[in-house]
Amino acid sequence: MKLAIIMDRYENPYAGTESQVLKLVKGLMERGWSIRFAVFRSTDYSLTDDFPVPVEHLGVGSLSSPKSWWQVYRYARVLRLQGIPLVHVFFNDASVICPPMMRLVGLKTVISRRDMGFWYTPKYLQALRLTGRWVSAAICNSRAVADITSQQERIEADRLRVIYNGYPEAPRLSEITNSTRTADNSPIVIGIVANLRPIKRIHDLIEAVARLVSDELDVELRVVGGGDQKPYLEKVRELGIESRVFLLGSQSDPEQHIQAFDIAVLCSETEGFSNAIIEYMRCAKPVVCSRTGGNPEIVEEGVSGYLVPVGDISALADRIGHLVSRPDLRARMGKAGQEHIHSRYSLVNMLNQHVDVYDRIAPEVMDS
Known part of the structure; x- marks a missing residue:
């Protein structure tokens, strides 16, 4: 052979x-x-x-x-x-x-x-x-x-x-951190794993987070991915949300960071098949992603997450905001996504x- x-x-x-x-x-x-x-x-x-x-x-x-x-x-x-x-x-x-x-x-x-x-x-x-x-x-x-x-x-x-x-067998839900976190004193963590490239449209997510902050939602954004941080930091400063956005750079084990997410996002302009979304769902995280490429083949609308039009910042902020105040829904979607990954991928x-x-x-x- x-x-x-x-x-x-x-x-x-x-x-x-x-x-x-x-x-x-x-x-x-x-x-x-x-x-x-x-x-x-x-x-x-x-x-x-x-x-x-x-x-x-x-x-x-x-x-x-x-x-x-x-x-x-x-x-x-x-x-x-x-x-x-x-x-x-x-x-x-x-x-x-x-x-x-x-x-x-x-x-x-x-x-x-x-x-x-x-x-x-x-x-x-x-x-x-x-x-x-x-x-x-x-x-x-x-x-x-x-x-x-x-x-x-x-x-x-x-x-x-x-x-x-x-992908290898997903970790058990009991091994996942923060998957059913209810109200405490820490912000809801919105996370994305993506290299800092225009095609990933991370500027859209930063602006969506700014809108959530202006609506007085207690959230923070964590961005895991390599690339030039300067234009993104400039956008963060322009929107006045420096204390709410953390650019963590490239990480050899992004799953450690994904486990700390409450809501996982991918708002790319185009995707063939997103490894990031699979990793999110393996870790039992609800997903908000752009309706492009292979994303609708992975994420079932309203079951494991939400699909939004590419570049629609209002829809992106709305769907994330919907999940922010609903911990039970986040847990239910996360579990559904994990079961889907285990059976299909x-x-x-x-x-x-x-x-x-x-x-x-x-x-x-x-x-x-």
Whole structure:
């Protein structure tokens, strides 16, 4: 049982795609699979020995360089000689170069799509459509991502497969802090886990919190995520809520902070499949999130949380405010969300479904 995984780069095990790749590699290895893992370009993390298997650095540069294509072709020949029949590809450049180069030596390629295509440019789309004819299957982490992949890259439905992200068993409710907190002297904690990027629309959440404060609700906002804090701090000062907003930076274990949230928020402009929302619900937190991408596939309106239109600050403030004064509702929604995650997004399901795709595309992968 042999498989090669190729990515543009591997930044760190905490990023969304990278964390799922790590779970996939570990899970397959526990089942006896032999994994080769390669990246086009090195990162500080990939140069360490921390990944479960050795990381091969292919040194692939620009898509327009013939040398890049030749390097991938040479690596494909190595894989063929090693008896590896199938390659699973993540990220953009690898999705363009790998399918035709692997096919030249008789290997099959699976690509992964994990966002709503915000990075697409006309040239990239042209390249993806051209080389996509050699893709055996595209694994998408939500139905919304599958739909956009079909539309933009013109991949037929019979080559698309939706496999939701997989997560370990959620902690028991008894292990969750603050999940049923009633009135005390501390503020209600509104939290978000997101990198400080415009696409996450954290300015919207800051403004929503300011409106709640002006309505004399005792709340505070905690933002967990890396990036340039300056524009957000300026917004906080402009609104006069310095004592109510805390930017905590990047954290290696965001779950520790999520457990202290009373209400968890994600107000992004676009999301393919949000790991943050899953983590919120694993920790039994009610969710208020934007109705975009794969979010409605995770959050059930009025059951595990609320969905609001992208950029609608009034609706965002209203739904958060509705939960602030209703601890019983927060606890009920948190429990419903946790049960949903446990039943639908298990690590075992994710692994089983990947193996099924591999076996269907390249049955010899199970016999190698």
